[in-house]
Amino acid sequence: MTTTPRVALFVTCLVDLIRPRIGFASIAALEAAGCEVVVPEAQTCCGQPALNSGDRKTAEDFARRNIALLEGYDQVVVPSGSCAATIRVHYPEILEHDAAWFPRAQALAAKTFEILAYLDEVRGWKPEGVALPTTATYHDSCSGLRELGIKRQPRRLLAAIDGLELKPLAGAETCCGFGGTFCVKYPAISNSIVGEKTAAIDAAGADLLLAGDLGCLMNMAGKLHRDGSPVRAFHAVELLAGMGDGPAIGEEA
Structure with missing residues (x-):
């Protein structure tokens, strides 16, 4: 008998504040893949901004808070390669000096996944009955690609959408x-x-731009809009959940 995993969705700050549709799409896709999805209400930032800025103490505080919050679930799924990598790669690094918290960080890291990799590799899921007759191109975000090895997974998932041509x-x-x-x-750079x-x-020459990280998508969508480009940007999970016909990133009212 196949068990139903109890999955915590770690929504991320940007998704919560800027593009909640990605969170709802993530829930829909995870439920379609046979998961029981829980969104822990006490979740907060993963600590990545503090870590990137050199504020290690604050990053460690965030890590301990999130470990305590999330470690009771079967898996943790994140719709962002950079936030998933923070938990999966960097929590054990920054807590390796802490004998009490290091093994807990390792245990959480082992069951934390970026959503596209989780749907493809862990659940072996493909979208069914999802059609979108258009063209799209895909950007590989740095953290997801380099820290988590996410490359083929989103393309395999997107290939199952009827009518979607990847350029x-x-x-x-x-x-x-x-x-x-x-x-x-460094705004100029x-x-x-x-x-x-x-x-x-x-x-x-594609109609849509897809990726797995909202920060990257916001940056690229903003530049495309400022330059008058007709290309519209979506998180890949939005298309997989059948939500690719809604407003693109930057088009919300």
């Missing part, structure tokens, strides 16, 4: 220039990087 993106693995706090600290990225996106 190759030149430099798909190249940074979009967001980089968390990098785009705030970030804008130059994203300009090269959006030029490649336009050259791909």
Whole structure:
């Protein structure tokens, strides 16, 4: 008999504040994949901004809080490669000196997954009855690609959507220039990087831009909009949950 995993959805700050549709799409996809989904109400930031800014003490505080909150679930799923990597890769690193918390960090890391990798590799799920006759191109976000090895998983999932044609993106693995706090600290450099990225996106000739990290998508969608591009941006899980016909990122009222 197949057991139903009790999965905690770690929503992430950006999804909660900027694009809740990604959270609802994540719940829909996880439930379709046979999971019982719980959204712990006490969840907060994963601590990535503090960690990236050198505030290790605050990052450790966030880590301990989230470990205590999430460790009781069968798995933890995150609709962001960078936030998932913070829990999966960096929590054990920053708590390795703490004999009490290090093994708990390791245990949580072992059962924390980025959502596209979880749906594909852990659940072996494919969307059924989802159709979207359009073209899309896919950007591989840095943390998901380099820290978690996410590359083929989203493309396998998206290939199951009827009518969706994936077009190759030149430099798909190249940074979009967001980089968390990098785009705030070095806006001129970030804008130059994203300009090269959006030029490649336009050259791909696709109607939609897809990725697995909202921060990257916001950065690229903003530049596309400022430059007058018709390309519309979505988190891949929105399409997988059949929500690709709604407002794109940046189009919400």
